[in-house]
């Protein structure tokens with residue numbers, strides 16, 4: 661007979677091992693189907709890459725990726741985005757450091773209300789709605805570019821923090837890139853070549869917690885325990901020397917600073 665204490669200890673161990681395994685082998689259940697079209701295979705195998713090799717990307721491929729962004733759908737076809745592009749020397753010149761993760765090319769993706777500012781003046785009393793649409797549209801364009809890159813065999817990652825590359829460094833990027841009023845830098849899409857085989861897909865929340873037939877299901881919160889454990893284990897493996905609480909404090913401070921700047925874009 662084992663004691664209650666030991667029982668809970670072994671249960672905890674079992675969960676940790678199960679979640680560790682899930683972390684390294686994770687893939688969406690739908691990916692195991694054999695009849696998937698290429699586009700879906702691409703979506704299920706896409707990964708964020710954090711280590712690029714020295715290879716370059718051809719101008720034709722860059723053009724195709726940027727056009728995939730331009731041809732994304734948008735609210736009333738307003739195309740409320742701007743893409744500020746950099747090759748390695750241009751990034752170095754602007755930021756005095758290499759592209760994060762030694763990428764070959766970078767695109768700062770902005771929600772842009774400036775280009776259509778005359779049109780938006782007709783909607784002056786709805787700044788939060790206007791900006792939300794602009795952000796949503798730019799996000800879709802970003803994802804179109806991300807998938808276009810994958811289809812061309814080019815790896816990528818979107819960044820909003822690492823290397824001062826997005827929303828959390830809005831004030832910095834506004835100054836560095838000369839962004840006018842109404843242009844909010846959301847994320848940098850870093851593109852490059854990688855020869856690394858990436859480990860399992862980072863844990864996804866369970867389908868039942870996310871997909872809600874007919875009505876919102878508040879009770880889904882309980883389903884997040886394994887996902888949260890896997891995220892935590894992933895953090896520990898990825899940052900063995902980091903202190904989780906210190907990291908949280910760091911992000912909280914950075915986000916509070918960014919909050920003050922970004923609020924202006926929502927008219928508050």
Ligand SMILES: Cc1cc2nc3c(=O)[nH]c(=O)nc-3n(C[C@H](O)[C@H](O)[C@H](O)COP(=O)(O)O)c2cc1C
Pocket residue numbers: 706707708709710817818819820821822847861862
């Ligand atoms: C808008 C956006 C911003 C992100 N910012 C960062 C970042 O600053 N640093 C980073 O290492 N990863 C960043 N990521 C990558 C996410 O961590 C990654 O997408 C997530 O862990 C899931 O992994 P996967 O893309 O390989 O499926 C960002 C992703 C998105 C979509």
